[in-house]
Amino acid sequence: MEVLLFGIAKDIVGKSLLRLDTSENLPTSVKELKQTLVSSFPQFGKLSSLAVAVNSEYAEDDVSLKQGDEIAIIPPVSGG
Amino acid sequence: MEVLLFGIAKDIVGKSLLRLDTSENLPTSVKELKQTLVSSFPQFGKLSSLAVAVNSEYAEDDVSLKQGDEIAIIPPVSGG
Amino acid sequence: MKKAIVEIVDVIDTGQVYQELSHPKSGGICVFVGAVREFTQGEEVVSLEFEAYRTMALKEMEKIAMHASDQWQLNAVVVRHAVGPKEIEEPVVVVGASAPHRDACFTACRYLIDTLKERVPIWKKEFFKNKSVWVSAHP
Amino acid sequence: MKKAIVEIVDVIDTGQVYQELSHPKSGGICVFVGAVREFTQGEEVVSLEFEAYRTMALKEMEKIAMHASDQWQLNAVVVRHAVGPKEIEEPVVVVGASAPHRDACFTACRYLIDTLKERVPIWKKEFFKNKSVWVSAHP
Numbered sequence: 001m002e003v004l005l006f007g008i009a010k011d012i013v014g015k016s017l018l019r020l021d022t023s024e025n026l027p028t029s030v031k032e033l034k035q036t037l038v039s040s041f042p043q044f045g046k047l048s049s050l051a052v053a054v055n056s057e058y059a060e061d062d063v064s065l066k067q068g069d070e071i072a073i074i075p076p077v078s079g080g
Numbered sequence: 081m082e083v084l085l086f087g088i089a090k091d092i093v094g095k096s097l098l099r100l101d102t103s104e105n106l107p108t109s110v111k112e113l114k115q116t117l118v119s120s121f122p123q124f125g126k127l128s129s130l131a132v133a134v135n136s137e138y139a140e141d142d143v144s145l146k147q148g149d150e151i152a153i154i155p156p157v158s159g160g
Numbered sequence: 161m162k163k164a165i166v167e168i169v170d171v172i173d174t175g176q177v178y179q180e181l182s183h184p185k186s187g188g189i190c191v192f193v194g195a196v197r198e199f200t201q202g203e204e205v206v207s208l209e210f211e212a213y214r215t216m217a218l219k220e221m222e223k224i225a226m227h228a229s230d231q232w233q234l235n236a237v238v239v240r241h242a243v244g245p246k247e248i249e250e251p252v253v254v255v256g257a258s259a260p261h262r263d264a265c266f267t268a269c270r271y272l273i274d275t276l277k278e279r280v281p282i283w284k285k286e287f288f289k290n291k292s293v294w295v296s297a298h299p
Numbered sequence: 300m301k302k303a304i305v306e307i308v309d310v311i312d313t314g315q316v317y318q319e320l321s322h323p324k325s326g327g328i329c330v331f332v333g334a335v336r337e338f339t340q341g342e343e344v345v346s347l348e349f350e351a352y353r354t355m356a357l358k359e360m361e362k363i364a365m366h367a368s369d370q371w372q373l374n375a376v377v378v379r380h381a382v383g384p385k386e387i388e389e390p391v392v393v394v395g396a397s398a399p400h401r402d403a404c405f406t407a408c409r410y411l412i413d414t415l416k417e418r419v420p421i422w423k424k425e426f427f428k429n430k431s432v433w434v435s436a437h438p
Contacts, residue, residue, distance in 0.1 A: 004352065006350060006351075006352050006420065006422060007350060007422030007424070007433050007436065008422070008433035008436040011433070046437060047436055047437065048435060048436060048437060048438045053352070053355055053420070056352070056354045056355035056358050057355070057358070058418075070354075072352055072355065072420075074352070074355075074420050075422070075433070075436055076433075076435040076436050077416070077417070077418070077419060077420055077421060077422060077435070078416075078421070078422050078423040078433070078434035078435040078436075079349065079351070079356075079380055079391075079392065079415060079416060079419050079420075079421025079422070079423065080333050080380075080391070080392045080412055080415050080416035080419075080421075084213065086211060086212075086213050086281065086283060087211060087283030087285070087294050087297065088283070088294040088297040091294070126298060127297055127298060128296060128297060128298060128299045133213070133216050133281070136213070136215045136216035136219050137216070137219070138279075150215075152213055152216065152281075154213070154216075154281050155283070155294070155297055156294075156296045156297050157277070157278070157279070157280060157281055157282060157283060157296070158277075158282070158283050158284040158294070158295035158296040158297075159210065159212070159217075159241055159252075159253065159276060159277060159280050159281075159282025159283070159284065160194050160241070160252070160253045160273055160276050160277035160280075160282075174317035174318075175314035175315075175317065176314075178313035178314065178332060178390070179313075181332075182334065182388055183388070184336070184337040184387050184388050185336060185337055186334055186336060186388075187333060187334060187335075187336035188331065188332070188333055188334075189331070189332040189333075189334065190329070190330070190331050190332075190408075191329070191330045191331075191332070192327065192328070192329050192330075192401065192404075192405070193317060193320075193327070193328040193329075193330075194326060194327055194328075194401070195321065195325055195326060195327075195328065196326075197323070197324060197325060197326035197399060198323040198324055248323050249321055249322070249323050249325075251317070251321075260336060262331065262333070262412060265331070266331070266405070266408075266409055269329075269405075270405055273401060
């Protein structure tokens with residue numbers, strides 16, 4: 001499972017693409033993905049907000065993650 | 081006494097400068113000027129509003145008119 | 161420091177207004193352009209013309225610009241109106257406000273156009289096939 | 300008939316937006332330009348950069364443009380954001396709405412920029428002499 005990282009998320013993880021190892025328990029929902037991230041990288045817990053996009057749409061916590069989904073971490077946006 | 085005319089005021093009077101004859105009683109205030117106009121050209125009474133400017137500032141009815149003032153009739157504006 | 165551009169012109173160049181409003185302390189610039197609209201109901205307007213009492217119009221436009229500049233602490237303000245014959249889609253007025261934040265520039269820009277329409281001695285005449293009308297003259 | 304321009308670009312040309320929003324049925328065009336503001340308090344920003352999740356950002360910008368277009372019956376709408384390194388006074392975003400009357404174009408334009416700032420996945424990084432900060436990242 002690959003997760004795209006932008007903005008401060010990229011700085012926290014230290015790269016723009018995070019590969020979650022299939023030998024571990026992969027997150028099956030947006031909620032689980034967030035929990036995985038925060039436990040691996042506690043700095044995610046300190047952000048103003050933490051959103052996830054699945055197939056380039058904002059995804060609520062209960063959205064499930066499927067093979068082939070484009071998954072991205074959306075830290076607090078600051079465009080405009 | 082000369083009065084500048086713009087927009088529909090110019091069409092009503094038929095010219096852009098109205099000379100009030102000094103042989104008649106000249107209006108001494110904005111109010112009197114409006115009365116003179118409406119009695120000479122009743123169409124002024126049918127406008128949505130009728131304002132007067134003295135020295136290129138809006139002037140209330142009680143403002144007096146003096147020799148040398150630049151006087152203008154301001155029919156309803158429609159700029160913008 | 162404050163920059164106010166107040167003008168009555170024959171033709172409005174909408175491309176220049178951003179440069180006029182650009183300012184190192186401005187995070188937001190709001191611009192309104194009023195244009196001649198095609199008539200979709202009633203008789204067709206053949207042509208259209210704006211007339212101004214130039215001295216007074218400039219004075220009133222200046223007052224509006226200065227008031228907005230003070231009220232919303234603008235870094236730059238533009239109030240420009242066109243006169244003479246105009247075609248459909250042609251810009252007839254452009255107002256703009258440049259401020260540190262967007263709230264101020266939106267509110268100021270709206271004030272500029274609303275107050276201009278209320279107070280500035282400029283008149284619009286619409287020419288139809290068989291008649292002409294001074295807009296807003298009659299109730 | 301409706302015209303929507305949604306783009307992510309390297310450099311914003313503010314001169315083109317009025318042409319894009321001009322429409323025979325439009326009496327009012329409202330444009331907001333967001334620019335890089337000089338810092339006047341605290342540390343001086345040396346440089347500044349915008350990063351976008353391009354696919355998603357364009358989708359969100361498109362949704363915002365379409366919603367505004369439907370809601371306020373716009374004749375044309377522009378939502379354009381810049382990415383990459385930016386200098387002070389440089390425009391970073393331009394949004395605009397073109398409508399028959401001015402109420403609609405002002406309200407729509409305000410909606411465009413407010414919603415863009417809330418939802419569109421674009422991030423601003425400010426570089427200071429000794430550190431860099433992703434804006435809004437922390438409470």
